[in-house]
Amino acid sequence: GQNIDQPTEMTATEGAIVQINCTYQTSGFNGLFWYQQHAGEAPTFLSYNVLDGLEEKGRFSSFLSRSKGYSYLLLKELQMKDSASYLCAVQGNTGKLIFGQGTTLQVKP
Amino acid sequence: GAVVSQHPSWVICKSGTSVKIECRSLDFQATTMFWYRQFPKQSLMLMATSNEGSKATYEQGVEKDKFLINHASLTLSTLTVTSAHPEDSSFYICSASSRVVNTEAFFGQGTRLTVV
Numbered sequence: 452g453q454n455i456d457q458p459t460e461m462t463a464t465e466g467a468i469v470q471i472n473c474t475y476q477t478s479g480f481n482g483l484f485w486y487q488q489h490a491g492e493a494p495t496f497l498s499y500n501v502l503d504g505l506e507e508k509g510r511f512s513s514f515l516s517r518s519k520g521y522s523y524l525l526l527k528e529l530q531m532k533d534s535a536s537y538l539c540a541v542q543g544n545t546g547k548l549i550f551g552q553g554t555t556l557q558v559k560p
Numbered sequence: 561g562a563v564v565s566q567h568p569s570w571v572i573c574k575s576g577t578s579v580k581i582e583c584r585s586l587d588f589q590a591t592t593m594f595w596y597r598q599f600p601k602q603s604l605m606l607m608a609t610s611n612e613g614s615k616a617t618y619e620q621g622v623e624k625d626k627f628l629i630n631h632a633s634l635t636l637s638t639l640t641v642t643s644a645h646p647e648d649s650s651f652y653i654c655s656a657s658s659r660v661v662n663t664e665a666f667f668g669q670g671t672r673l674t675v676v
Contacts, residue, residue, distance in 0.1 A: 484665065493566075493653055493670040494604070538603060545609065546657060547594055548665055553603040 453477045455551035457539050462557045463529055471524045471554045473539030484548060485513050485524045486538040494538055497524065526556075534558045563587055564656045566668025573644055573675055581639045581671045583654035589634035590656035594665075595627075598651040610637045644675040 455475045463469040475483070482501040486494035500506055500515035500522060512525040524537055536555050540548040563586040573579050583593055591612050596604040608629050610616040616629035628640040637656075641648055653670040 482662075491651075491672070493667045496664050496666075499664060540604075542662065542665075546592060546662060547606055547609055548604075548655070549606065550596075550603045555601075 453541075453543075453549050455539055455541055455549060457537075457551040457554045459552065460555045460557070462559060463526075465529055465531060465558055465560050467529050468525065468527050469529060469556065471526075471537050471539075471556070473522045473524070473551055475520050475522070475539070475541050475551075477541045477543060477549065479544035480517065481542045481544060481546070483513075483515055483522050484538075484540040484542065485511075485522075486540065488536045488538055488553070490536075497537075529558050531558050531560070564590075564654065564666045564668045566654055566671055568671055569669055570672040571674070573673070575645055575675055576643055578640055578642045579644055579673060581641075581652055581654075581673075583637045583639070583656065583668050585635050585656045585658075585666075588656075588658050590637070590658060591634065592657050593631055593637040594655045594657075595629060595637075595639050596653045596655070598653060598670075604653060607639075641673065644673070646675045649673055649675045 457473045485497040488494040498513035505514045510527045515522045536553040538553045539551040565584045567582045593610045595607045598604050607622045608616045608618045610629050610631040612631050618624045631637040654668045655665045
């Protein structure tokens with residue numbers, strides 16, 4: 452079976468750092484994606500990891516440990532506009548993405 | 561990045577009618593397109609995988625006779641919701657790729673379907 456878990460909700464303060472975790476158990480693995488989605492809009496690509504380690508891209512970083520079935524998305528210097536849902540998705544052998552339930556992040560002043 | 565265009569962005573239809581949603585890859589040839597459905601405050605659920613020139617592969621629990629998918633060209637896939645009912649009201653999103661394994665999946669803008 453396939454299972455992707457991430458926290459449902461998180462709250463953080465403007466200017467702070469927040470880490471959103473994602474654990475997965477899938478039958479095939481060809482990379483892990485993180486997406487940002489604002490209400491009523493399509494997901495926006497943030498990052499892709501296929502090898503173990505940390506990928507940094509501006510204020511956002513993503514980490515992957517394949518042996519542990521674990522990833523996290525790190526958001527630094529939080530801004531109010533970062534309030535959104537963050538989706539973790541695993542790509543299987545056929546290319547299709549299986550999404551976690553998403554983490555709704557609320558950034559407070 | 562590559563552009564995927566989805567049309568319409570929103571549609572309201574009467575119960576019992578059919579609605580067609582288009583997904584186009586504008587600057588690349590999409591050999592595979594994926595159709596997702598998202599209910600309020602839930603994540604994206606894969607409905608089907610569409611490969612150009614062949615029949616779509618549907619996920620378990622998705623009625624293939626109700627959600628008709630056509631991928632007749634390398635730049636266009638369509639999803640038709642037949643005999644729509646209020647419970648079909650949802651956000652439908654397509655994504656397109658030019659190869660089996662991708663480093664970035666490109667999504668359309670999504671279609672908000674409301675069945676009244």
